[in-house]
Amino acid sequence: MRIFEPHIHMFSRVTDDYERMALAGVRAVLEPAFWLGQNRTNVGSFVDYFDTLIGWERFRAQQFGIHHFCTMALNPREANDDRVNQAVIEALPRYLEKDGVLGVGEIGLDDQTKKEEHYFLAQLALAKKHDLPVLVHTPHRDKKKGFQRCIDLVRDAAFPLQRVLLDHGNEETIKITRELGCVSGFSIYPFTKMDTNRMVAIVKEYGVERMIINSAADWGVSDPLMVPKTMVKLEQAGLRPALIEQLVWGNPVAFFSQGGRLDVARLEHPANIDRRQTFEGNSVLRGQDPDA
Amino acid sequence: MNVFDVQASLRALLPAERFLVFEELRTQVAAGGVRALQIALPALPRKIGREQLPPELALEGDVSVDLGAWRACDAAALELLHVAQAGDDALRELYAHGDIEERAMVLRSLACRPVSAGTVALLAEVQRTNVQSHFEAAICDSNLVARSLGRAGFAQADLDRLVLKAAFLGVELVRLFDVQRHANPELSRMLQDLATEREAAGRAVWRDTARLIARAPTAGTLARLVGGLEHGDDGTRLAAAEGLDALLSRERSQRTELHHYLRERLPREPRAEIRAALERALAR
Known part of the structure; x- marks a missing residue:
């Protein structure tokens, strides 16, 4: 079964992860622009990162047959940093027109400050202007209140809810979002946020309509195979394969197709897998025979 | 510089609705310049598609x-790029953030534009940036590299390094138009060193090595060409035979010695194409 991994930070992962993901059925990944573990001190660092997402990282994924897409944004943590926030907003429009950029994200709230709200609204306006859906990061602390505040801001901006993916959900937030018309995202982690067994329970109770699961793997304790691992658990729990496929392929493909840039027909085939290619003098092969 | 009529080519290739999209974009970029091009x-x-144009050698100047x-x-x-009047700065900027x-x-x-400082700068990028599709886009299927030789910042050593990279990546020599004319002993040494390194590692050697080194022999070239006649790979034997033909067409001092090896190989060569190359060389 093919998997569209709709939220994973491959920038922080090693090449082995791509190989294991491809073997597990991952055909495409979406990498949201995010915080890099520490604050950046100037806009140039963001621009270089954005160029990496549409260049090197896409190339690296292709070498393992995986289509790489991304969303671009000023993340909520660095929205608080006046050294970069406004300049990043001004740099974004050009990147929001790139063909592999399927949304605006991660935007949203983290510490739930006024500045975060200001830049959340600014980026909802950008998403409208560039006709893109949004991937919304919700706070890890005081989550329920932050979740509600994100929804209020989306409504204030008159942003269409079907174009909103509210991510990092849990058992409490699903009760809020289920009837809204937005898409509910769940980040499956080995120990935190959401785990496989809890996710199975949520699916059994709420179904898979407008629901997305992701691995959200980054530098922390995380696992890029959490989506396939959750699929196994769902199958063992008796969920029909067609519903599992809807959850891991149909739903994310439909959500990120809303901007009109995702060519679904191209996903029918693996991305270019010629690993003889190198990028800026670097090859992930490190001199080995590509056919070995 | 009008190497080919893009509008006529696209009109012939694209469905009418897609050609209309192209014309709309052309109008937008003509009005909005480089900033509009960044978006388009x-x-x-x-929007326009990835269909290949029909094979045709376009010649202009x-x-x-x-x-x-x-x-x-x-x-x-x-x-x-033409209607946006994109100059060197715009080209480099579009490349950097593309x-x-x-x-x-x-x-x-670049192949259809005048050679400029921007061309040379992007060729330098390609020397480092060898996503194969990028390398091929800049270096292959045109005479851009040969045409750029002699421009400030693009000397023989720069051409040699690009050719060595082609060998490293396994790009066919026939796609590097006119490069054979710029063969030189230093490039032959570089290619032979790469071949030796690959052989020591038990890896494949660029088949076109023989075709280039034969045009500018250096120490070890003759032995490598003659040895190539006995190689188990058909493509390598063909390149060796063609290389010896090219060498004998210009350098006849070792004709007697080389003809001995060619005659000795000819009756044992199973491939007609290679036998023809051997016979051509023997006729020199």
Whole structure:
């Protein structure tokens, strides 16, 4: 079964992860622009990162047959940093027109400050202007209140809810979002946020309509195979394969197709897998025979 | 510089509705310049398409380009760069912040533009940036590299390093138009060292090595060419036979000695194409 991994930070992962993901059925990944573990001190660092997402990282994924897409944004943590926030907003429009950029994200709230709200609204306006859906990061602390505040801001901006993916959900937030018309995202982690067994329970109770699961793997304790691992658990729990496929392929493909840039027909085939290619003098092969 | 008629090519290739999209983009970019192009360029593969143009060698002035290597979006990009009046700074900026497809389109356009400081700068990028599609877009299927030789910042050593990279990546020599004319002993040494390194590692050697080193022999060249006649790989034997033919066409001092090896090989060579090359060399 093919998997569209709709939220994973491959920038922080090693090449082995791509190989294991491809073997597990991952055909495409979406990498949201995010915080890099520490604050950046100037806009140039963001621009270089954005160029990496549409260049090197896409190339690296292709070498393992995986289509790489991304969303671009000023993340909520660095929205608080006046050294970069406004300049990043001004740099974004050009990147929001790139063909592999399927949304605006991660935007949203983290510490739930006024500045975060200001830049959340600014980026909802950008998403409208560039006709893109949004991937919304919700706070890890005081989550329920932050979740509600994100929804209020989306409504204030008159942003269409079907174009909103509210991510990092849990058992409490699903009760809020289920009837809204937005898409509910769940980040499956080995120990935190959401785990496989809890996710199975949520699916059994709420179904898979407008629901997305992701691995959200980054530098922390995380696992890029959490989506396939959750699929196994769902199958063992008796969920029909067609519903599992809807959850891991149909739903994310439909959500990120809303901007009109995702060519679904191209996903029918693996991305270019010629690993003889190198990028800026670097090859992930490190001199080995590509056919070995 | 009008190497080929992009609008006529696209009109013939594209469905009418897609050609209309191209014309709309052309109008937008003509009005909005480079800033409009920054927005239009990323969408060209999706909006205009990736169909190959029909094979045709376009010749204009000192430019030669195989249009069969071009896609519809490449041709559209060339036209949009022209109507946006994109100069060197714009080209480099579009390359620097372009995605993989954008970079390939910018690089392919160089073949149909006058050689400039921007061309040389992007060739230097390609020397480091060898996503194969980028390398091919800039270096292959045209005479851009040969045409750039002698420009400030692009000397023989720069051409040699690009050819060595082609060998490293396994790109066919026939796609590097006119490069054989610039063979030289230092390039032969570089290619032979690469071949020796690959052989020591038990890896494949660039088949076209023999074709290039034969045009500018250096220490070890003759032994490598003669040895190639006994190689188990048909392509390597053919290259060795063609190399010896090229060498004998210009250098006859070792004719007697080389003819001995050619005659000795001829009756044992199973491939007709290679036998023909051996016979041509023997006729020198």
